[in-house]
Amino acid sequence: MMQTSNVLRAKKMGSKASATLYKVFRLLLLIGLSYIVIYPILSLFLGSITLPEDLMDESRAWLPKNPTFTNYVNSFSYFKFFKHxxxxxQIAGISTLIQLIVCSLIGYGLARYSFVGNSFLFGCVVFTIIMPIQTALLPMYLDYMQFDFFGIxxxxGVFTGTPYTVNLTGTKWVYYLPAIFGVGFNSGLFIFLFRQFFKGMPKDLEDAGKVDGCNPFMIYLRIMVPNTKPVFVTVALLSYIYYWNDTTLSNIMMMGTNDKPRMLYVKSLMASAVIRHRDAIRVMAENQAIALMCVAPLLLLFIIGQRFFIESMDRTGIKG
Amino acid sequence: MKNKRKRRFTKQNNIGYLFVLPFIIGFIFLFMKPMISSLIYSLHEIKMSPDGFDMTYVGLENYRYALFGDAKFVKTLISVLSNTIFKICTMLFLSMFIAILLNQKFYGRVFFRVILFLPVIFSADQVMSMFSVSEGASQITEGENAFVSMTMGATGLVKELIYSFGAFSSVIERFTKYASGVFDLLWDIGIQIILFIIGLQAIPSHLYEVCEMEGATKWETFWKITFPLLSPTILLCLIYSVITYFNSSLNPIVTMINSNMQASIHYAFAQTWFYSLMTLVLVLGIYLIVSRKAIYLD
Known part of the structure; x- marks a missing residue:
């Protein structure tokens, strides 16, 4: 009796020790991984508060000798932060909202209704993800220049003689319109995501809704949406980031206007800054500051929304 | 009776069309129309003339040139493909591993989740190209070069540390090579980690309770419960990783096509179409193979 309890205690102590060892190992591993992620971001930040003269100094290992915000102040003289x-x-916010509604509805339709051509349509969704947007940019531009409302x-034009077309290039509709029709930036991916998660939901829930007399749209709104919140939050965040960081679409569609989206504006600014100063190192230092200011609002948004975003991952509705 | 039921069933399914109607319209008019135009362009030779385009039909000549005339294209294609398999596998393994770690309850896990998601926020090309500058590189490098110098910076410090202990240099070289690999990967898997965490959360907890009651070890629980029920997420992440890797602006093929867009647009279109169709076949292949093995809770 005594012996067995001793053995048990030894076993317990052994497992406790190994659990502590595991915890330490896990912490070290995560710290190591975080270091890899943080390092370039931190060094970018440190570079941006270094004087341009010190930037090329070999003895500067990490911390700047005299930290300043000169680069930020200097770049503000030509960098229109608030306007862009x-x-x-606006572009990212509205497009994200549209994408959330439209993509989730399409994903729901694909996941839950086995109508004729369902798998074909799903194939089409995958096709939209795979085809790089660059392929269609030029024809797309020509289409938007003379947009004819899907042939209407x-x-x-058949009746009046001249076809009725609108020039949409340079307006925000080049972002909203594809989003409304489920072919916006990365829409295919989001549809795929929603479909995958709706498919994983138990069917009993919907049957319960049907018994209670919900119509299909109500089932989607009242049962599916509340139970897949993490997917919604994830898609919202990703969509927002994609629209915020996009330059591919903006580059061709918005180049001519003054109301350029942020990233495109910065892209053209960075190209022109070289000419403005004729001092490569100073341009470099200021570009670092500008690059950081570009992501700063996004970072701020993420830090504010982080609680909801991270927590929502823990609150997936269905647990058995 | 049976017939009536069947009809009602199909009628109910037709409501599905209502849900996907926007996509059907968008797919045909906003997506396929420009795509088909570009396919048509790829079959022509386009010359810029004062009054717009000058198109002459050349058939499959552009495609023939891409495959047999342009040695660089095929060579890059093969190197990208061979990289893909290794890279995607490590990406999947690493993101699943990190997600499982981050899904456990411990102090400070919110902090680590936030940190490991940061690369997604910093993913804009303009910001990425700046990373190399902050390393003190003498000129603004773009794309792959930015990554190389970033990696050198991150591992350089560790390298110096190990050198100071006087270890074998060949071992260090190998170590830093692996470390650089992890670095590149970590900057690509932010979204996959999130997807895996969501997938892990969706596994009903009562299954784990049963396992504990039956006396299964953690290892057994992982292979019997976590892994099979994670299979839909694995499929999703697999396809997502393949597509983002293939379409990323750091991919040598994409850089090549983009640079061709300025020089000869018809050839660039032919290249994209060939490349995309190849990706499509690959992704559909993966989907068909893996989805058969995927297990859905129903």
Whole structure:
């Protein structure tokens, strides 16, 4: 009796020791991984508060000798921070909202209704993810320049003689319109995501809704949406980041206007800054500051929304 | 009776069309229309003339040139493909591993989740190209070069440390090579980690309780419960990783195509179409193979 309890205690102590060892190992591992991620970001930040003259100094290992915000102040003289931040905020915000609604509805339709051509349509969704947007940019530009409302404008032309077209390039509709019709930035991916998660939901829930007399849309709104919140939050965040960071689409669609989205504006600014100063090192130092200011609002948003975002991952509705 | 039921069933399913209607319209008019135009362009030779485009039909000549005339294209294609398999596997393994770690309850896990998601926020090309500058590189490098110098910076410090202890240099070289690999990967897997965490959360907890009651070890629980129920997420992450890797602007093929866009646009279109169709076949292949093995809770 005595012996067995001793053995048990030894076993318990052994498992406790190994658990502590595991915890230490896990912590070290995570710290190591975080270091890899943090390092370039930190050094970018430190570079941005270094004087341009000190930037090329070999003896500067980590901390700047005299930290200053000169680079930020100097770049503010030509970098219109608030104007372009506002434009991007609007474009990214509205597009994200549209994408959330549209992509989740499409994903729900694909996941739960086995109508004729379902798998074909799903194939089409995968196709939209795979085809790089660059392939269609030029024809897309030509289409938006003379946008005919899906052929309706042409139809009007049959009666009136001149087809009714609108030039959409340079307007925000080049972002909103594809989003409304589920072919916006990375829409295919989001549809895929929603479909995958709706498919994983137990069917009993919907049957319960049906018994209670919900119509299909109500089932989606009242049962599916509340139970898949983490996917919604994830998609919202990703969509926002994609729209915020996009330059591929903006580059061709918005180049001519003054209301450029942030990243595109910065891209053209960085190209022109070289000419403005003729001092490569100073340009470099200021570009670092500008690059950081570009992501700063996004970072701020993430830090504010982080609680909800991270927590929502823990609150997935269905648990058995 | 049976017939009536069947009809009702199909009628109910037709509501599905209502949900996907926007996509059908968007796919045909906003997506396929420009895509088909670019496919048509790829079959022509386009010359810029004062009054717009000058197109002459050349058939599959552009494609023939890409495959047999342009040695660089095929060579890059093969190197990208061979990299893909290794890279995607490590990406999946690493992101699943990190997600499982971050899904455990311990002090400070929110902090680590935030940190490991940061690369997604900093993913804009403009910001990425700046990373190399902060390393003191003499000129603004772009794309892959930015990564190289970033990696050198991150591992350089560790390298110096180990050198100071006087270890074998060949061992260090190998070590830093692996470390650089992890570095590149960590900057690509932010989203996969999130997807895996969501997938892990969706596994019903009562299954784990049963396992504990039956006396299964953690290892057994992982292979009998976690892994099978994670299979839909694995499929999702697999396809997501393949697609983002293939379309990333750091991919040598994409850089090549983008630079061709300025020089000869018809050839660039032919290259993209060939490349994309290849990706499509690959992804559909993966989907068909893996989805058969995926287990859904129903």
């Amino acid at each position: 931040a506002g434009i991007t905020l 404008g042409q139809l009007i």
